[in-house]
Amino acid sequence: MADVLGNDTLTAALADLQGWSGDAEGIERSVTAPAFLDGIRLVAEVAHVAEQADHHPDIDIRWRTVTFRLSTHSAGGVTEKDLALARQINELIG
Numbered sequence: 001m002a003d004v005l006g007n008d009t010l011t012a013a014l015a016d017l018q019g020w021s022g023d024a025e026g027i028e029r030s031v032t033a034p035a036f037l038d039g040i041r042l043v044a045e046v047a048h049v050a051e052q053a054d055h056h057p058d059i060d061i062r063w064r065t066v067t068f069r070l071s072t073h074s075a076g077g078v079t080e081k082d083l084a085l086a087r088q089i090n091e092l093i094g
């Protein structure tokens with residue numbers, strides 16, 4: 001099982017992850033899309049990479065604003081798996 005990241009490691013990682021914030025329990029990024037359906041398309045793209053990684057975000061959709069929250073449920077906090085998915089989400093956001 002992946003290990004929960006220590007505070008120093010997480011702080012350093014967040015400094016390199018544009019748009020993400022959080023703590024050892026979870027990290028999140030919100031993005032406001034140009035229109036509702038653009039946000040839904042982004043959610044679908046993230047769903048594909050999440051399924052491929054077998055690692056799934058919590059997703060909150062409010063009109064044009066989508067919030068992705070990442071933690072590793074089985075580990076009880078943020079692990080390298082979450083950082084990897086956060087990087088993939090950032091690539092999709094562009």
Ligand SMILES: C[C@H](O)[C@H](O)[C@H]1CNC2=NC(N)=NC(=O)C2=N1
Nearest residue numbers: 054055056057071072073074075
């Ligand atoms: C069996 C399957 O691999 C697990 O249940 C996966 C599915 N997706 C997951 N996603 C997240 N975020 N955390 C997990 O611990 C997790 N576990």
